[in-house]
Amino acid sequence: MIHEIAPHVLDNQFKIQDPKPNDYCLVYNGSKSLLKKEGNGYALPTVAEIQKLGFEDFEGHYLLNIDERAFFLLAVAEDYAAPEGYEFTGNRAFRPMAPVERLGGATAAHIAHWEALNKFCGKCGNVTIRGEKERSIICPKCGNVVYPRISPVVIIAVRNGDKLLMAHNIDNPNPMLFLISGFVEVGESLEQAAHREVMEEAGVKIKNLKYFGSQPWPFSDSLIAGWTAELDGDDTIHMQAEELSEALWVKREDIPPYATDVSISCCLIENFRTGFTLPET
Structure with a gap:
């Protein structure tokens, strides 16, 4: 099944971590993920590849690790146009990938979707922020806390x-x-x-x-x-x-x-x- 990736190891504990050039980066526009076109399928871009697309000052944030290789999330506007060689796709594009990329990419998209749905507080309507001690979305005005949707x-x-x-x-x-x-x-x-x-x-x-x-x-x-x-x-x-x-x-x-x-x-x-x-x- 999708989570059975041994001998690879998933580490999805919340932490703050700086990106490395070879780490993966999921660019998410609120509903779809930006993936590289590769033959008849798709591949996850790296941080270095995303930086070459005009994001030199990388502002993505850490999501998870598989075998010490991290996955980062970079949220973009819904009208951000996919660069040449890339395409915004739905989650089914992850399914034919190799086990590590499939699990890491789909899990990253799961988190990205949750974040995209909680930009504003559902209680008072204020702009929310990411939690600094655990994976959560927090309203700085009323204190409402939202955890990932499962x-x-x-x-x-x-x-x-x-x-x-x-x-x-x-x-x-x-x-x-x-x-x-x-x-x-x-x-x-x-x-x-x-x-x-x-x-x-x-x-x-x-x-x-x-x-x-x-x-x-x-x-x-x-x-x-x-x-x-x-x-x-x-x-x-x-x-x-x-x-x-x-x-x-x-x-x-x-x-x-x-x-x-x-x-x-x-x-x-x-x-x-x-x-x-x-x-x-």
């Missing part, structure tokens, strides 16, 4: 004998089938959210819900909790058309291999496809 999500692999409940979200440009998932609502436990999401999106009940694992998902400012479950009763699917374009039971032998280096969804699917089951605890 939204909990559940994703569920529902089994029906040798079949798996698979679906395709209407907002996902990837045509492959994945699993039922959704955000946890206020006042709801993770388990309650799992039951609700399956019922809302597929119209079926589940039982024997078991925790599988979790992962950070910076592409939607989330932390995802993965679960396995079994069908409880009628297997007739009543698909929520507002959310999904497809929802169906897929036989184990009809499921193609899924790469497990990025998402817990693929790990859950592979867990079912290969016939692996978690040991009883």
